[in-house]
Amino acid sequence: MTESKAVRFLSIGEAMLELSEQQAPLWAMNVAGDTLNTAWHLKRLAGEAAEVAYFTALGSDPFSARIEDFIADAGIDTRFIRHQASRGPGLYAISLRDGERSFTYWRDRSAAKLLADDGATLAAAFGWADMAYLSGITLAILAPEARERLLAALAVARDEGVTIAFDPNIRPRLWESAEIMRATLLRAAKVADIILPSFEDEAQHFGDASLEDCARRYDTDGSREVVVKNGGRDVAVAMGGRCSHHAMRPIEPVDTTGAGDAFNAGWLFGRISGNSPEKSLARAHALATHVISHKGALV
């Protein structure tokens, strides 16, 4: 019997400390961050069928060590994590109103802002991967030269056969201007094969009038796979130049933090496993609804 080779999934971004209010006055401190959330869920779904590695930079302090231990304990490979002794981890706190989350950040000098400073580590990581995943947050936190370095490395990796998956995950506060944000997100999407936007954010910042508008803007030539997430409402899937709508079952959320990240893991796992779009969507939605039924990004 031949055993199929595990897929190598590389996720690139910022792992942070997360503060999530439990019963007043108690707050839980966990570890989360959009690209880490997706990597974490994907590893749980895939088990031995995927090797998952996380690419970031952390400090050399005890809280950075906790983050790294958390990642390693999840079975995620930490070989591409670099350390910047002069910096520490970023922190965010969740505020909730009727289950809808907003974030307060303390991350201006986090180590992760330097994650793309070393071209050799980037090349080694892309050389290892079958699929690489990043988000608009990954790009937003970088200095302009580092952003260019990462975009160039992505283009080379794609040419060399790495599948690139990208969630624009729009966070305007993290960018220096709305123009730079929009232009950079479009450039990243151009070097991606799979794009996973959220309709509400895209409509607000790119003016898309419909799910199809959003899918077509990202898939101008019909060569990409685009899944437009949409809270508890219909999702659109563009593939092979055709766009289909899929009804989703809405629920009352406890905390929507990480819904999109969990959805992405479910979708990517389905596609890596060769499942149909319908089956992949069902898994993605089930995982997202599970996550939003609990506080914090990771359940």
Ligand SMILES: Nc1ncnc2c1ncn2[C@@H]1O[C@H](COP(=O)(O)OP(=O)(O)OP(=O)(O)O)[C@@H](O)[C@H]1O
């Ligand atoms: N109220 C809800 N009921 C059911 N499913 C939901 C609800 N909200 C979100 N989801 C699920 O989560 C997916 C992602 O939702 P949404 O686009 O709102 O996430 P997001 O804004 O990207 O989240 P985040 O950036 O916090 O990870 C949806 O497509 C859906 O499957």
Ligand SMILES: O=C(O)C(=O)C[C@H](O)[C@H](O)CO
């Ligand atoms: O907003 C960020 O930068 C985060 O990574 C925090 C959350 O975990 C993430 O946004 C949820 O999607």
